[in-house]
Amino acid sequence: MRTEVAQLLDMAAEAARQGRYGQALPMLSRALALDVEGVAPAYAELFARLSLTGWPPQLEADLVTCLHAASVDPQALARTAARMLLVKYPEPVVAEDSLWDAFLTRCINVDPAMEARLAWLARRLLPDRLRDALAVQAFASEYVWGGEGLEVPADAAAGIEAERYLAAEMPRLFPRSSARNEEGEARHVSDAVRAQYEANPYPRWRAPAARQRVSVAAHLDALGAPQAEPLAVLVAGCGTGFEPIDLARTDPSLSITALDLSAASLAYGQRMASDLGVEKVRFVRGDILDVGQLGQRFGMVSSTGVLHHMEHPEQGLAALAGVLAPGGVLRIALYSERARAWVAEAHRAIAGHGWDASPAGIRAFRAHVLALPPDQPLARLRESDDFYTLSGCRDLCFHIREHWYRLPAIGEMLAGAGLELLMLDAPPEAQDLFLRRFGAAGDRRDLALWDRLEADFPHLFAGMFHFWARKVA
Ligand SMILES: C[S@@+](CC[C@H](N)C(=O)[O-])C[C@H]1O[C@@H](n2cnc3c(N)ncnc32)[C@H](O)[C@@H]1O
Structure with a gap:
């Protein structure tokens, strides 16, 4: 028999689908009271779609609950929380409540009007709790709107110290900070990119949502590229470690290596891994061009938003293909020329x-x-x-190097590296448009078709092109 929570969730989903939010919200509210962690993700998704004109107290209480739920990434609620606060306090006032507290300590602001409000608050004499919460916000947003006069929160200061130590101790592919290429020339682009991310590790993610366990091997199997288990995964250009840590939490059976040029980024990732109790990620500092030095083959390599920052992305792709096991799977994401x-x-x-x-x-x-x-x-x-x-x-x-792509050029680059396209991982709205334009018989692996669609909808791949490809055995 289906539980009351499941029934409420279904009914709320149906009401929301028909735009009857006034009915959906009380049902979600009731379900949330019965099962916070189970319901908060669905509620948070609906919150993100709402455009608020008022602030009903129950909605506010539920938003606070969702912001604290372990099953939700609070950042996904940053806009909603900021809007709700600005509707609640249309004029600048020093006010303390649990929504302010949750917003300031759990989210990074992404709303321009709220940014002005934060700068205003930072210039006021504040009660201790609000001042401390504002200090957390100022640190997380890197003092982009001000707030430098606020004391650095104690746990943030301890984090900076820990990362300094971790960065200095980070294992390296080479003892030197950057290797030379085969012709013995300095790698100016790698050096400049490394300098950028040493100064500005990116992204500074905060509290990820707890993950449902999923088998990555089963996913690759479903893609038509079965791999031997246990599966070894390389995340190349892992930045601050979100992806390898997320993978490790999703599928603890994986053995994961996370490589990046920037010791500061890796240190951030290593500290977050230890905070989250993730032990099975090996962080290594080095250049993708030297990845063969790991001396290991991987069943899956993932590289998101990285190759387009290299001087010669096709060399980076060849290096990654070189460490894939025969039949191994590559997941990459690259910038679209039109969307950028x-x-x-x-x-x-x-x-x-x-x-x-x-x-x-x-x-x-x-x-x-x-x-x-x-x-x-x-x-x-x-x-x-x-x-x-x-x-x-x-x-x-302000990136020092970016390459932008059209889809057919990516197809050629993959083929040049001995890789066969498995799938363009397009967002649902793009899939719908493809179906409408080319019908069910349209070949979704035909990048020329996707390119035609993108020409008509240039923002279709605003979040990058994501691909799955397989090394030809
Ligand atoms: C835009 S960030 C993306 C980080 C991460 N993949 C993500 O999606 O959040 C690009 C990262 O690629 C790294 N990177 C760029 N070129 C690299 C190279 N040649 N070898 C290793 N890492 C590189 C940078 O240091 C930076 O951390």
């Missing part, structure tokens, strides 16, 4: 004003963007979460 067109606009503005990637330069650029009327193309940047931290904004608009 507006970033070119940001690059022009930055060059025109002579802003550099220092905190002062990033702040000046942000102030320019925040002051733009909403109809200006660059105002779109305000919708990106990355805009709201110094490291995120640097990664988004």
Whole structure:
């Protein structure tokens, strides 16, 4: 027999699907009271879709519960919480309540109006609890809106200290900080990229949602690429470790190696792994070009948002293909040229004003963007979460090297590295458009078809192209 919670969730989902939020919300509220961790993810998803004009107290209490639930990534609720607070307190006031507290300590702000409010608050004399919560927020957003006068929270200071130590001790592929290429030339791009991420590790993720256990091997099997178990996985360009840690929590049977150029990024990941009790990720500092030095073959290699920052991405791809076991699976994500067109606009503005990637330069650029009327193309940047931290904004608009792609060129690059495309991992709205345009018989592995679709909907792959490919055995 289905439980009351399951029935309430089904009925709420149906009501929400029909846009009857006034009915869906009380049902979710009732279900949340019965099973916080089981219901919070569905509730959080609905919250993220709501546009609020009022602040019913029950909704506020439920939002606070969801922000603290272990099964929810609180960052997904950052916009909703900010909007609810701004509706509740339309004028700047010093107010203390559990929603302020949860928002400030669990989320990184991603709302421009809230940013102004935070800067206002930081200039006021505040009660202790609110001041401490604001200090947590200021640290997490890297003082992008101010707040430097607030004391660094004690656990953050301890974290910085721990990361310094971990970074110095990080195992390396080579004893030197950067190797030379086969011709003995210095790797200027790798060095510059490393310097960027040593200064600005990215992304500075906070509290991930607890994961349902899923077998990665079973997933690869379903993709038509079965692998021997136990499965060895390489996350190449793992940054601050979100992906390897998420994989380890999703499937504890995996043996995971996480490689990156930046010791500071790896140290962040290693500290988060230890905070979350994840022991099975091996963090290694080194260049993808030297990945063969690991002396290991992997059943799966994942590299998200990395190869397009290399001087010659096809060399990076060849190096990754070289450490795949025969028939092994590669998952990569690369920037779309069409979806990034507006970033070119940001690059022009930055060059025109002579802003550099220092905190002062990033702040000046942000102030320019925040002051733009909403109809200006660059105002779109305000919708990106990355805009709201110094490291995120640097990664988004000040990167020293970016290659952008059209899909057919990626197809050629994969084939050149001896890889066969398994699947373009397109978001659901893109899948729907593909079906409508090319019908059920349309070959979803035909990148020329996807390219035609993207030409009509240039923002279809705003979050990058994601692919699964297999090394031809
Ligand atoms: C945009 S971040 C992406 C981080 C992570 N994959 C993610 O999705 O959150 C790019 C990362 O790639 C790393 N990277 C860039 N070029 C690299 C190379 N040649 N070898 C190893 N890591 C590299 C950078 O140090 C940085 O941490």
